[in-house]
Amino acid sequence: MRFRDxxxxxxxxxxxxxxxxxxxxxxxxxxxxxxxxxxxKLGLANIVTLFAVYRLGGKYVAVITAARCILSxxxxxxxxxxxxxxxxxxxxxxxxxxxxxKISEIKLSVTGGIAHNCGQMIIAVxxxxxxAVAWELPLLIVFGCISGFAMGxxxxxxxxxxxxxx
Amino acid sequence: xxxxxxxxxxxxxxIGGAALALFFAFTLFGGSTVKIxxxxxxxxxxxxxxxxxxxxxxxxxxxxxxxxxxxWVESSTCPNQICVHSGKIRSGSIVCAPNxxxxxxxxxxxxxxxx
Numbered sequence: 060m061r062f063r064d065x066x067x068x069x070x071x072x073x074x075x076x077x078x079x080x081x082x083x084x085x086x087x088x089x090x091x092x093x094x095x096x097x098x099x100k101l102g103l104a105n106i107v108t109l110f111a112v113y114r115l116g117g118k119y120v121a122v123i124t125a126a127r128c129i130l131s132x133x134x135x136x137x138x139x140x141x142x143x144x145x146x147x148x149x150x151x152x153x154x155x156x157x158x159x160x161k162i163s164e165i166k167l168s169v170t171g172g173i174a175h176n177c178g179q180m181i182i183a184v185x186x187x188x189x190x191a192v193a194w195e196l197p198l199l200i201v202f203g204c205i206s207g208f209a210m211g212x213x214x215x216x217x218x219x220x221x222x223x224x225x
Numbered sequence: 226x227x228x229x230x231x232x233x234x235x236x237x238x239x240i241g242g243a244a245l246a247l248f249f250a251f252t253l254f255g256g257s258t259v260k261i262x263x264x265x266x267x268x269x270x271x272x273x274x275x276x277x278x279x280x281x282x283x284x285x286x287x288x289x290x291x292x293x294x295x296x297w298v299e300s301s302t303c304p305n306q307i308c309v310h311s312g313k314i315r316s317g318s319i320v321c322a323p324n325x326x327x328x329x330x331x332x333x334x335x336x337x338x339x340x
Contacts, residue, residue, distance in 0.1 A: 136304070140305075163232075187322070187326070193330055197245070198245075205237075210231075216228070
């Protein structure tokens with residue numbers, strides 16, 4: 060039983076990584092087409108992360124997030140972006156794992172979105188060595204809230220529908 | 226299944242609203258001095274009212290213009306072009322991460338942010 064359980068988890072891990080990767084690449088394309096403010100993204104890959112936070116353990120989500128960030132950086136050809144997505148991804152993951160059982164799915168998604176914005180801003184400040192770039196953070200957080208809310212709803216529906224299957 | 230609770234909406238609106246208010250507070254107290262830095266080193270400093278064109282050469286080349294109280298990156302040889310897409314600003318900043326360049330408008334209340 061133990062063996063079957065862990066095999067199932069590994070397979071699920073692989074499938075989720077592939078899904079997260081596709082979503083984040085699609086996200087880049089959609090967001091750059093809509094591009095009204097740089098740095099604003101839909102955060103589609105957050106659906107996968109959120110799902111994995113609830114259905115798999117912390118270490119599995121960490122592997123999925125790391126693989127997604129590095130692979131999407133390599134595939135999109137923008138290596139600087141890898142640092143941004145790694146920082147955002149892991150800060151948001153850490154916050155979400157900490158608060159997982161304390162707040163509702165949607166609140167968790169919103170909080171994760173904000174943490175993602177903060178993580179990326181930390182990298183932006185470090186790369187440019189200029190604190191003034193943090194000026195944009197409040198506006199990013201506004202969009203982080205909206206997208207976090209939307210992704211939270213999607214994830215809640217998925218979690219509910221896949222109650223039996225996974 | 227109840228999808229969204231009232232407290233979920235309240236939570237999102239309060240945080241989003243607070244961030245939006247903060248953003249408007251920053252924008253309202255717009256600055257007057259344009260500064261351009263590369264990897265933290267100041268390369269240019271001048272009034273936003275003075276028209277100017279600045280070329281910054283690093284790993285990539287950015288051409289930055291100041292005109293009619295607005296600043297923008299006219300062109301850049303970097304791959305992602307985020308700085309060019311940032312458009313014209315009167316306050317705040319434009320970042321070209323691949324080149325390590327930041328263009329920002331400083332003055333008034335924004336001093337607290339830029340440290």
